[in-house]
Amino acid sequence: METLNKKGNTWIYIILILAVIATVGPFIWMFLTSIKTYEEAIMIPPIIFPDTLRWENYQIVLEKFPFGRLYINTFTVVIAVIVGQLFISSMAAFAFARLDFPGKNVIFVGILALLMIPGQIFLIPHYNIMVGLGLTNTLFALMLPSLFSVFGVFLLRQFFMSIPKDLDEAAKIDGCSYFSIFAKIILPLAKPSLVSLSILTALATWKSLMWPIIVNRSIDKMTLSAGLAFLIGEHTTYYEQVMAGGVIAVLPMIIIFIIFQNQIVEGIASQGIKG
Template sequence: MKRTITAGIVHGLLVISSLTTVLPFIWMILTSFKTYEESIHIPMIILPSSWNFDNFTEVLAKFPFAYFYTNTFLMMAVVVIGQLAICSLAAYAFARLRFPGRDLVFLLCLSLMMVPGQIFLIPRYSLMVKWRLTDTLTALWLPRLFSVFGVFMLRQFFSALPRDLDEAAKIDGCSYWGIYHRVLLPLIKPGLVSLGILIALDSWKDLMWPLIVNTDMKKQTLSAGLAYLIGEHTTIYPLVMAGGLMAAAPMIILFFIFQRYFIEGIALSGIKL
């Protein structure tokens, strides 16, 4: 009896938590189909009077969403590939190789995770100005090619693999590079996929850096482009919600496609054999 009551309470709390998470997204979808008068009406109107796509067509007509999507996808692809390559190499070195000061260097890298990312905005911007990369697509992805979190996460996966694999590969004449990309890298596929999803999500929703480094609207990303939907005096909420829905849809689709690897990677990232 107690077990049934406990299970009921737990499931009730999970349902409430799920609704709390999903309701804002549902409200965004409903508002994207409303008129401006319906969106500010008191008392609130839950369902729009008519389901039309006028808000979506208006957003596409007023703002260069084709450039926003292209810039965001290009930046995301470069950042994901670059971070997975660089972070996996660094994680392999920290987890499997022995060299003087390895643990000290790793601790220094981890200490960077304790520092707020906003502190690095000014040095990064100064570098972009010095290298004359402001208002370019390169400035969107170049400072994001390395992540301490990515190194830490993949190091956990490499550390969880038995060291007998390295010894067997060395006996077969495999080099360190061969052990890395032929033996160990395929075994941490869930970690690579889950980290790739996290990197893609972080790149997709980054707002501050694109607004700082680029002023040309055609060189902006989706998240920064949505900021242009916020009016100085009046905000047309249905337009903002329509733009937000178009910006969020690709990431939601990406998660549902790779959710198995994502959940498996997060679940295994803390296990060390």
């Protein structure tokens, strides 16, 4: 029996090691390619380690692109989208979870149906709206379509429903309004869900590519992901420079994960327990 347990643990470790390699491998390959020469980057069969470390690839990329402006744009959009989604989605989720009004379930099912529609279908309507508002080639065009999230409403509603309604009744007896219940009772208890939604929203916004390229034309109004697309040449692509730009773009998210990894794990794990 003990032998079987050891064999089972061995297979678990092997699977976990393979999962780590599959997850971390692309980042290691991106970094190693970023310090290669052009010839080494396109060599077939590929080589793993470069003969000479080409750190100047980072200098070339930094001189080519306004990374300072791209970082500012990206953080501005990410923060605005997170705040917008937490505010709008949490209020909508509170209404669906704690209030009673005619047609509540029908409306909620209709909103959930939007999750089955590919997001690309909304690109043209969103673009037409931005053109009509005169917001094309602005940061507002990157923020507005993402301020509401159907998934965010669903996620927070499920968590709000797990909170006992006795708390609402006790608060009403003390004279609290619905908004006071929402702000002083529900939101503090829903911190893990809010953290989870913030993380998922930040990741989705940070890596968004298609919409920024469609709605904006100037690189000064782009986010990092969209700005890096300009490194792809029409005839020749310097892959070592593309990878150097990728390392620069992904570095903040890695630092944020290292700093807030405990909160990230706690927020996501709580969804599996309480959701």
